Every structure is written in structure tokens, then in C-alpha cells.
Amino acid sequence: MLKTKNLVASYGNIQVLHNVNMEVGDKEIVALIGSNGAGKTTMLNAISGHVKLAGQIEYNGVGIHNKKPHTIASMGILQVPEGRHVFPGLTVEQNLAVGTVVYRGIKLTSGNISADIEMIYEIFPRLKERRKQLAWSLSGGEQQMLVIGRAMMGHPKLLMMDEPSMGLAPKIIEEVFDKIVEINKAGTPVLLVEQNAALALEVSNRAYIIERGNITLTGDSKNLIEDDRVREAYLGKVKK
Amino acid sequence: MKQLNYKFVIKYILPGLFLAFCLAIPGFTSGYMLRVLNIALITYLCVLSLYVILGMCGQNSFAQAGLWGVGAYMAANFVMKMGAPPLAALLLSSLGTAVFAFVLGFAFFRLRQYYFTFASVGLMAILNGLFMNWNEVTGGALGITNIPSFSIGGAIIKSEPGNFYVIFFICLAAFFLMKVLFNSALGRSFMAIRDNEIAANCLGVNSLLTKSIAFGISGALCGAAGALYAFLAGYLSYQTFTFQQSTMYLIMIMLGGTMSPSGALIGTLIISLLQEWVRPLQNYMQFIYGAGIMILMIVQPEGIFGGGKAIYDKYLKHSKTARTEAD
Numbered sequence: 223m224l225k226t227k228n229l230v231a232s233y234g235n236i237q238v239l240h241n242v243n244m245e246v247g248d249k250e251i252v253a254l255i256g257s258n259g260a261g262k263t264t265m266l267n268a269i270s271g272h273v274k275l276a277g278q279i280e281y282n283g284v285g286i287h288n289k290k291p292h293t294i295a296s297m298g299i300l301q302v303p304e305g306r307h308v309f310p311g312l313t314v315e316q317n318l319a320v321g322t323v324v325y326r327g328i329k330l331t332s333g334n335i336s337a338d339i340e341m342i343y344e345i346f347p348r349l350k351e352r353r354k355q356l357a358w359s360l361s362g363g364e365q366q367m368l369v370i371g372r373a374m375m376g377h378p379k380l381l382m383m384d385e386p387s388m389g390l391a392p393k394i395i396e397e398v399f400d401k402i403v404e405i406n407k408a409g410t411p412v413l414l415v416e417q418n419a420a421l422a423l424e425v426s427n428r429a430y431i432i433e434r435g436n437i438t439l440t441g442d443s444k445n446l447i448e449d450d451r452v453r454e455a456y457l458g459k460v461k462k
Numbered sequence: 463m464k465q466l467n468y469k470f471v472i473k474y475i476l477p478g479l480f481l482a483f484c485l486a487i488p489g490f491t492s493g494y495m496l497r498v499l500n501i502a503l504i505t506y507l508c509v510l511s512l513y514v515i516l517g518m519c520g521q522n523s524f525a526q527a528g529l530w531g532v533g534a535y536m537a538a539n540f541v542m543k544m545g546a547p548p549l550a551a552l553l554l555s556s557l558g559t560a561v562f563a564f565v566l567g568f569a570f571f572r573l574r575q576y577y578f579t580f581a582s583v584g585l586m587a588i589l590n591g592l593f594m595n596w597n598e599v600t601g602g603a604l605g606i607t608n609i610p611s612f613s614i615g616g617a618i619i620k621s622e623p624g625n626f627y628v629i630f631f632i633c634l635a636a637f638f639l640m641k642v643l644f645n646s647a648l649g650r651s652f653m654a655i656r657d658n659e660i661a662a663n664c665l666g667v668n669s670l671l672t673k674s675i676a677f678g679i680s681g682a683l684c685g686a687a688g689a690l691y692a693f694l695a696g697y698l699s700y701q702t703f704t705f706q707q708s709t710m711y712l713i714m715i716m717l718g719g720t721m722s723p724s725g726a727l728i729g730t731l732i733i734s735l736l737q738e739w740v741r742p743l744q745n746y747m748q749f750i751y752g753a754g755i756m757i758l759m760i761v762q763p764e765g766i767f768g769g770g771k772a773i774y775d776k777y778l779k780h781s782k783t784a785r786t787e788a789d
Contacts, residue, residue, distance in 0.1 A: 270664065295666030307661030309654050320654040323647060324666030369661075376665060 223248050223411060224269070224299070224380055229277040231261075231268045238264045240435045241277070246380065251403070251412045253426035253443065255419045255456060261435040262415040263304055266382050269413075270294055270301040281380075295324050298379030305388060306365040308372075310358035314349055317357050317368055318342055321375025335375075342371040345401060363394035367401070374405065381405065382413045387421065399425050419456035423447050431456075468781070472774070484630060488623035495738075496622040500694055502734035503629045507687035509714045509726045510636055511680035516712075517720040518649060519676040520656030521571070524708045525582040528589030529681050531703030533559040533688025538606045538698055539599060548612045548693055556685040563681025567674030574659075586705050593700035605699035612693040625694055632690065636683060640723040643679070652676050713751050717758060719765025728767050 229242040238261045246252045256262050267273040271291040279287040286294050295301075309317050322335050343350040346367045352360060357368060366386055373381060386402065387395045395418070403425050406412050416422035423429055423443045431439040431452065439452065446452050488496060508530050515523050536555035540546040546554065570581045593600045600606065611620045612628060619625055643649045651672050654662040659669055692698055710733070718729025737747065762769040 272663070290668075291663045292666050292668040295664065300666070301664040303660055303664050307658045307664075309657035309661065311657050312650070312653055316650055316653070319647070320650050320662070320667070321665050323651055323654075372665065 227278040231275040250427040253422040253429040256432035300378040301382045304384035308357040321372040324376035506730045511683035515680040518652040523582040525585040527707035529684035533685030534692040537689035552689040555689040559685025560682035564678030567677035571673040607697040719767035725767030
């Protein structure tokens with residue numbers, strides 16, 4: 223569904239991505255794992271059109287590498303940016319409503335979106351309890367749920383998540399990742415960027431390991447978990 | 463006994479009383495005071511335009527007085543050079559200013575945040591220069607005189623009360639349009655951009671287009687205000703449409719609260735009427751505004767209306783818990 227060919231991205235003189243080839247198929251969770259500064263976020267920003275790049279990105283056979291961010295979003299590739307970017311001054315419900323702009327366009331009516339909102343509340347019942355609350359007053363985990371739910375409001379065909387575990391308590395992280403699997407089971411492919419390699423490998427079908435802008439290792443997640451190099455670099459020392 | 467529902471009172475009865483009071487104003491006010499109120503209501507339209515661009519969309523503009531002037535000169539030219547009826551001129555100049563702002567928005571909103579503000583300062587300076595020097599259209603330094611009064615169909619509205627009703631109903635319409643806009647998908651996109659532009663982009667909001675639309679809507683309001691001013695005052699001079707005036711709008715909306723049309727109204731009325739009531743203190747007015755705004759930003763950054771609303775919400779919550787405890 224999504225394929226990158228020789229993707230090169232740089233900030234000024236500093237090249238961040240070096241000829242990255244990646245693929246995300248229908249219905250799978252693909253994890254992109256790497257340490258700080260490896261180029262994970264840049265990779266997502268390149269796909270969603272926020273970073274200038276060379277090389278090719280194909281989405282269902284259409285080149286999207288020179289399209290604007292909002293065009294790419296309207297084609298169904300939705301990014302959940304790093305660090306819980308809620309709209310603090312809007313209520314939970316209004317936050318969710320903004321998510322529909324992607325496929326409904328800009329309209330002067332408030333639109334009938336109650337069915338979509340109910341769908342989100344079914345996935346995240348916690349949001350329903352807080353629906354009239356302003357987004358800034360939510361806890362970190364709730365904000366992360368809101369951001370994911372907001373992206374789901376746009377009926378994504380590919381959901382890209384940037385560090386959904388950042389700054390959350392372990393218990394909440396588990397809850398959020400359960401929901402990600404649930405969303406994926408319902409038919410949305412997910413491209414997951416994570417520093418928490420153990421967790422990412424656990425929930426994903428396939429994974430890419432990125433180091434200093436190069437994909438160094440790729441394969442099925444369950445094989446990667448067993449791989450000595452991965453264990454040493456990302457999962458802690460191999461137990462004997 | 464049924465308890466008095468405070469929510470109902472605040473939501474319907476108070477605004478109803480306020481409306482009735484407004485309609486009765488011309489009955490007991492002097493002509494001079496009515497003129498002051500008319501100007502204040504025209505100013506309100508401009509402050510409302512600032513609510514759209516600053517309060518909703520989060521982009522601070524210093525060019526609103528310039529757009530006001532664009533609307534005013536457009537209306538004057540439509541009526542005097544092309545012989546358009548005033549009502550048509552009002553609509554055309556509102557539309558024209560909207561298009562003007564929308565197109566400029568496309569250029570300006572390539573700049574982010576306060577860089578847009580800087581650009582709007584530049585726009586204000588250029589527009590004021592144009593008003594002063596473009597003799598064929600704006601009359602140059604002499605301005606335009608003898609602009610006919612407003613009329614609907616054949617009925618010429620010359621008296622102060624007549625003008626009051628016309629302007630009042632246009633303000634009322636604008637007020638409710640803002641409410642509609644606030645609840646619409648478009649308004650939500652504005653607020654999404656205000657709160658977090660990156661996230662809005664990720665959700666497919668085209669921020670350049672959306673911000674330009676916001677600037678266009680604010681242009682439409684300013685344009686209507688300009689046309690009304692031209693018909694009311696009867697003459698236009700470049701000295702009216704200054705940077706100073708733009709700053710004044712900003713002070714008004716900050717005082718009332720940037721987050722609602724009602725706040726804009728409160729701010730506008732307070733400053734407009736204050737200017738009349740404390741004329742003897744005129745030399746100190748700038749000082750009073752400055753100190754007042756500073757104190758307000760420290761004590762109540764959401765403005766007078768925002769502060770009032772916070773107290774009301776607190777009260778509602780308090781009475782709700784009290785009631786559940788009583789049950």
C-alpha cells in the first residue's frame with residue numbers, strides 16, 4: 223500500500239535519511255525502531271509531506287512525494303504527531319470534530335458526525351466521560367487517546383503514529399497499545415514509530431530497524447525479538 | 463414550587479431584556495449620544511473582525527483599520543462615481559473587501575505567527591499611504607465629501623435613530639453569524655489552527671487556505687463597517703483610518719475578552735463610552751488604557767467577559783454540587 227524508494231531527506235546540510243526503502247502492506251502493523259536521532263520522526267514527516275525530500279513515495283501506486291501535507295492527509299494518510307498535540311482550547315468533542323475536516327472538507331455547517339464520535343467513544347470509553355472538558359485538562363494518557371481518536375475520525379487508510387508511549391505510565395502505555403492493535407484488527411494499517419522496542423516488536427507484524435538514517439535490519443517482529451543484535455542494542459543484554 | 467432556573471434566565475431572559483433596551487435607546491437618548499453609539503456599533507463590527515482573525519484563528523492583525531478604510535472608500539466610489547444604490551454599495555464593498563483580504567491572505571499567511579503581524583503592520587502603513595495619495599479614488603488629502611446618506615429602496619435614512627436601527631440590525635446579524643461560524647466545521651478549523659497548527663495540518667486542515675478564509679471573513683466585516691461609516695459620516699478622510707485606530711481595536715477586544723463576540727461588544731462599548739464620559743481626562747486616556755490593559759492581563763487574562771464567564775461557571779458548578787448534596 224505504501225512504498226518508499228531511495229528516500230533521502232536532509233535538514234540544511236545535514237542528511238538525515240540515506241536511501242531508505244520501506245513498505246507497509248494492507249492490514250499490518252509495521253514498527254520502525256531506532257534510537258534517538260536515528261531519523262524515525264523524519265521518516266514519518268517525510269511521508270506526510272512536512273519535510274522536503276528526494277526519492278519516491280508511492281501510495282497505492284500513486285506518487286505522493288511532491289504533494290502538500292493537507293493533500294496527503296486527504297488521501298487517507300493520517301499522522302498522529304509526537305508529543306500529544308491536542309487542541310487545548312477546544313473540548314474533547316470539538317477536538318474529535320476537527321478530525322472530520324479531512325474527508326468532509328471545510329463547511330459552514332456543523333455536520334452530522336455523531337455516528338463517528340460514538341465509534342470513537344466505543345474504542346475509548348474514557349473520552350466519553352470527559353467529552354465536555356477542555357483538552358488541556360486531560361491527563362497524558364487521555365490526551366494520547368484523544369489524539370489517536372481524532373485521527374480515527376478522519377477514517378484513515380493508513381495511520382502513522384509517532385511515539386505513542388512517550389511520557390506515559392507503563393500501565394497506560396499497555397492500554398494505548400491494546401487500542402492500537404484493536405484499531406488495526408478493525409482494518410486500518412498502522413505504521414508505528416517507537417523507542418520502546420520491546421513493546422513495538424510485541425504488537426507489530428513486521429519491523430524495520432533504523433540507525434543513523436539507514437535501515438540496518440528488517441523482518442518479522444517475532445524473529446527480530448530473538449535476534450541477538452536487536453536484543454543487545456534495544457532490548458537489554460541477552461540473558462544466558 | 464418550581465425553582466427559578468438561573469441558566470434559563472442568563473441564556474434567554476437577560477439577552478431578551480438587553481435587546482429590548484437596545485431597541486428603546488433612541489427613545490430617550492440625545493442625538494449626540496446616538497451618534498456616539500452609532501460610531502461605537504460600527505467600531506464593534508471591526509472589533510468583531512478581530513475576533514475572527516485573532517480570537518478564533520490566533521493570527522494578530524494590525525491592518526483592520528486599513529480594511530475598514532478600503533470598505534469605506536469602496537462604498538463612497540460605488541455610490542458617487544458609479545451611481546449604485548447605497549444598499550448595493552454596502553454589500554459590494556463588504557464583498558470587495560473580503561476578496562481583497564482573502565487574496566492578500568494567500569500572500570501573507572506564508573509567514574507564520576508574529577511574522578504575519580509584522581506584515582499586517584506593513585499593510586496598514588501602505589493602505590494609509592494609498593488613502594492619502596491616490597487622488598483619483600480617495601480624494602487624496604482632501605478626502606471625499608458629500609457622500610449621500612444610506613437608503614433602502616427609495617426611503618432615505620438620514621436621521622440618527624434611523625441610522626441606529628440599520629447599524630444595530632447589521633451588528634445583530636453579524637453577531638449571530640459569528641455564533642454560526644463558531645459551531646461550524648470552518649470555525650473549528652480556525653480554532654484548531656489557533657491551538658496547534660502542526661496537529662491541524664496532520665489532520666488535513668489546509669492552513670494557508672483556512673487562514674486566508676478567516677482573513678477574508680474579517681475583511682467582509684470591516685468592509686461592511688467601512689460602508690456604514692461612509693454613509694453615516696458623509697465624508698472620508700485618510701486621518702480616520704490609521705494604525706492608531708487598529709491598535710484601539712486590539713485594546714477593545716483584549717479588554718472585553720478575545721474568546722467571544724460578547725466580549726468584543728463589552729470591550730467596544732466600554733472604551734467608546736469612556737472616551738465620551740471622561741472627556742476632561744482626555745490627555746490621560748492613553749495612559750489609562752495602557753495601565754488598564756496591563757493590570758487586566760495580569761489579573762484576568764481572558765478579559766472582562768472571560769472573567770465573568772469563569773465566575774458564572776464556578777457558580778453553576780457550586781450550585782449543582784449543593785443541589786446533589788441536598789438530594
